[in-house]
Amino acid sequence: MKRTLVFLAVALLFCVAPASAQPNELAELKAQLLAQQTAIQQLLNRIAVLEKQQAATVTKPDLERQEQAQDDAVNSMRETLLGKVNLSGYYNFRAFADGSETPAAFQQHHLGLILGKQLGRFSFFTELELQNIPHHPQISETGESSTEMATTDLSGEGQVSVENAWMEYSQNQYLNIRVGKQLSPQYWWQNHYPNLTYSTDQPIYLRELFPPEIIGVMVKGSASRPAGSSEWGLGYNVYVANNELEGNERGDLTRQKSWGGRVQVRMPVGGFLKKFDVAADMYRGRIALDTNQLADDSVFGFESQLESGPFRLNAEYAHGETLGLTRFGYYVEPAFRVNDNWLTFYRVEGLESARVQRAEQRHLAGVNFRPLPQIALKMEYYRSLPKSRSFIDASEIRKPFNGVAAAAVFFF
Amino acid sequence: MKPVVLTFLALVVSARAVETQRPPVPAARPPFTIVVNFANPVDTLTVAELRRIFMKQQRLWAHGDTIVPVDWDAASQMRQVFSRTVLGRSVREMAEYWVQQSVTQGLAPPSTLNSGLAVARFVAMVPGAIAYLSPDAVDRSVKRVRIDGLPVFPAQSR
Numbered sequence: 001m002k003r004t005l006v007f008l009a010v011a012l013l014f015c016v017a018p019a020s021a022q023p024n025e026l027a028e029l030k031a032q033l034l035a036q037q038t039a040i041q042q043l044l045n046r047i048a049v050l051e052k053q054q055a056a057t058v059t060k061p062d063l064e065r066q067e068q069a070q071d072d073a074v075n076s077m078r079e080t081l082l083g084k085v086n087l088s089g090y091y092n093f094r095a096f097a098d099g100s101e102t103p104a105a106f107q108q109h110h111l112g113l114i115l116g117k118q119l120g121r122f123s124f125f126t127e128l129e130l131q132n133i134p135h136h137p138q139i140s141e142t143g144e145s146s147t148e149m150a151t152t153d154l155s156g157e158g159q160v161s162v163e164n165a166w167m168e169y170s171q172n173q174y175l176n177i178r179v180g181k182q183l184s185p186q187y188w189w190q191n192h193y194p195n196l197t198y199s200t201d202q203p204i205y206l207r208e209l210f211p212p213e214i215i216g217v218m219v220k221g222s223a224s225r226p227a228g229s230s231e232w233g234l235g236y237n238v239y240v241a242n243n244e245l246e247g248n249e250r251g252d253l254t255r256q257k258s259w260g261g262r263v264q265v266r267m268p269v270g271g272f273l274k275k276f277d278v279a280a281d282m283y284r285g286r287i288a289l290d291t292n293q294l295a296d297d298s299v300f301g302f303e304s305q306l307e308s309g310p311f312r313l314n315a316e317y318a319h320g321e322t323l324g325l326t327r328f329g330y331y332v333e334p335a336f337r338v339n340d341n342w343l344t345f346y347r348v349e350g351l352e353s354a355r356v357q358r359a360e361q362r363h364l365a366g367v368n369f370r371p372l373p374q375i376a377l378k379m380e381y382y383r384s385l386p387k388s389r390s391f392i393d394a395s396e397i398r399k400p401f402n403g404v405a406a407a408a409v410f411f412f
Numbered sequence: 413m414k415p416v417v418l419t420f421l422a423l424v425v426s427a428r429a430v431e432t433q434r435p436p437v438p439a440a441r442p443p444f445t446i447v448v449n450f451a452n453p454v455d456t457l458t459v460a461e462l463r464r465i466f467m468k469q470q471r472l473w474a475h476g477d478t479i480v481p482v483d484w485d486a487a488s489q490m491r492q493v494f495s496r497t498v499l500g501r502s503v504r505e506m507a508e509y510w511v512q513q514s515v516t517q518g519l520a521p522p523s524t525l526n527s528g529l530a531v532a533r534f535v536a537m538v539p540g541a542i543a544y545l546s547p548d549a550v551d552r553s554v555k556r557v558r559i560d561g562l563p564v565f566p567a568q569s570r
Contacts, residue, residue: 086518125517228561373504
């Protein structure tokens, strides 16, 4: 009996154990099945992604076509680079109103077209300029003024002039030869373009000292010496040219030609200092006086340009002498770059010339709005202070006056 | 006492093992590589010379070929880094510089391309060309030029 009971108990245990294990096995099987289903779904998703990628994959012919297109683009750019003429220009419209004898006026100040071309060591540069600047403040009512009178249109109908027409041969950094009609090497003449300057008008002394342009041969070059990550630079310009005869009414028939030069030192830059140049200029030539007589004329000057962080400072001074009559002029122009678009400036300038019987100091203050490097909108206030000097007839002394001017300049 | 000593030794040994397994910090390298055509004999330039080249203040190589600098597109990060690092000016300031050069000298700014592949192809095809590429993008079609004084940026640690 006992043995039977034990047997029954054991048999019962074997039966119950499997029965209790079945839910666990089922749960495990279900879990495994679920995991397999998840894995299968993931594989299906992966296959779908790969099929999409395969559809987007570039085939070999596509790659070859892309390569050919890149080659064509590179070839086109190379031919363009080697063959193109650089055509650019600028347009300057000015309006002013002041208390001088000249009335307020609109001035289509400049329309300049610039063509530049490089062929190996040779460069060609031409600048055509249309001006229609009635009542230009540098011209007196009687028309007696500097050499600008004869070349400035007083009729208001405008005139076209060739301001530059030169060819340059570049041997190396130290030696370059430029021939033709070219601007004087002084900083303001080289950078007198309205899209480069801050004010709407040029300094009053400018045309009374160094000649604005020369027709002749200029030799120029520069040398440099490393200084850390920057360098010292030494530049020179030496030229021989026709004399600047008043009004250019007659050609320069004189044997003696004018000559001049410039030496510039470029300081090393770094940190906030981006530019610091100083230069000395000189000019010797002959000038035709009202009496149809030629006289020797000599001018020397100094200039400096400084750019440090948002601050800029340009300054020039020049002194000239003709037949014992001296003249001098200067400007000092600090500026502050508020941000990429806004700039403020101030300029004090002066001219004293016994030759044209003029002595004046002028103060200008203004702002520039330059939304793009190619666009400049300018506005300024200026005050002119004529001075009494022994060489000026008392009746010719003008009264001080104020004025405002605005200009819109576009470079294209 | 013995368990403490053993524990300490175990900590020291494990720390050394972790340290030797840390990946090495990559060496600093310049943000770009200057490349020229293989026909160009120049091997080294200074930063000042590179600046003059890309500002077109120097137009000829010493061997007589015309220098043809190639820039990246103004919006590219590569261009902005190069402009600040070598030229010392922002891209906007360089645009103003080129306006000045255009009216005073009749010069046009360097042409621009917007992919490393196009830049490398151009340099490989034009004997006087010079450009800058990401160091990883330089292939065997162009020649690297060493630049003395080029600042390097520390590489990012992993």
